[in-house]
Amino acid sequence: MMSTQTKKYNPVKYYFIADPSFWPIVGTIGIFCTVIGLVQILHGGAAGPYIMAGGILILLTTMFGWFGAVIKESLSGLHSHQMDKTYRWGMMWFIVSEVALFGVFFLALFYTRLFGVTELSGDPFEFVKALDMYKGGATHQYLWPNFQGVWPLLTNPNPELFKGPEAVIPTWGIPALNTLILLSSAVTVTWAHWGFKKGNRKQIIIGLILTILLGAIFEGFQAHEYIEAYTELGLKLSSGIYGTTFFTLTGLHAAHVSIGVIMLTVILFRCLKGHFLPEHHFAFEAVSWYWHFVDVVWLFLFVFVYWL
Template sequence: MTESMAAQPHSHHYHVPQPSLYPFILSGGMFTLALGFILKMNGFAPGPWVMLGGVGIILYVLFGWFGKVIGESQAGAYRDWEDKSFRYGMVWFIASEVAFFAAFFGALFYVRTISVPELGNMVSAHGTTLWPDFTGAWPSAGPKGAQFTPMGAWGIPALNTALLLSSGVTVTWAHWALLKNKRTQLNLGLAATVLLGATFLGFQAYEYYHAYHELGLTLGAGAYGATFYMLTGFHGFHVTLGAIMLTVILGRTLKGHFTPERHFAFEGVAWYWHFVDVVWLLLFVLVYWL
């Protein structure tokens, strides 16, 4: 052990929080939410109320637990070791998200380039084409799927692409401001990012309404409908989470949290938001455009 470490042993000790009941309460809230969903699916009247109770428990844990972590951060409990471990953790988390979406993009590739063309060329044991009127071209609902109109790329999807790319610029602008300790620019950049994310979600909700009621594009519209809502729906869920996290970060910056030297919470959320942007670009090209 060096003299500096011997002189300041506590400054190099990794912060270990005190035991907490929050993980157990969160598990109870998740169980309550799942139970309510099961009850609702089986036609039991209390189901939605049980689900609401589960959501309330989860929100209580999120506010309490995250508030405790923020308090520890502001008190100086997290130093170099903690900062490094947080960065490693965020990198692995985003890597798991990459794998998550890679699986769905893989499913889209398989259905589009292998499964549907094979169905179009499938021949019975007697040498006759099983579905003579089915060409196996994409987009497709399958040989017996419901008819629908595919979602075009140059309406709301193109607008949403511009919104998300702009939000990537504003969050980077805010990051530069934080590094230079320009608090007004930081707050404006974050507020603009949250607003752009919320606008994106509003347009996506309208797009879903339009698809269901005017285009016949539903979850029951065969392979295209299933992959469309699977990919865009999960992405929208991630945008929602990112917007919530950015709102929390904005609230913290308005309170004067973060310094040019210590601001991993901001960086972690910015990484996540850029990841969401990249996934949307892939969605726009592979789901809407091609």
């Protein structure tokens, strides 16, 4: 049996309305402190690490408390069909907002590569000229006549102000291995989902454990890559626009993988406690949607940050 529950899932027909909650306000405070702390760190503020750590702690407390309240509602049989639809729409729009978040940073990368760098080098792409967006090479001619816009940008227009990296992360090293790892994790989490469909508890647990392990291995390789970039390649957040876009995109993705691993771990423990039934397991589905989104984002990162 997949669940320790003996009675069949029979959702109530009325629309359950949750009690007013203070968790949204607490979570907002946590996000605010995290962002302010990060800004302070980037500007060398001494209090930045403490403010950011406090913000992250508040966010974790919010997740634990808020998700715990929803779990209690679900186990109490308060979630109707309409509530299930509400959660599905909510998770869908959350993922849409995540697409927009990553889309902004990818657009910044594309704009930098296609317009910013080519403008400074005085050698724009042909389609940029066709769009009539190229205003001439005056900046290149008078300020940085020796600058060449070759991506990845190892030599910045003003290397005295922003020293470029000595080299970049090889595409077919850790990035390619991490791609294989995340694609494998997509297979294992899908296999676990099939276990829910068949009511196979053992398959669910093994699939979740494998997915969590693969996610943790991915993060380990990512940390090793960052250490190598800082200590051996001179690739840092301060290494001009290439370093900024590299660490912003890959770091944001790594944070999402960490959150996904935490959520998968929570789902694993809930499975061990018998919280789910074959016809009632949207919590797992929501996490699997999120995990597949993280996998797809990584494919874009591998292609446009590491490869091309």
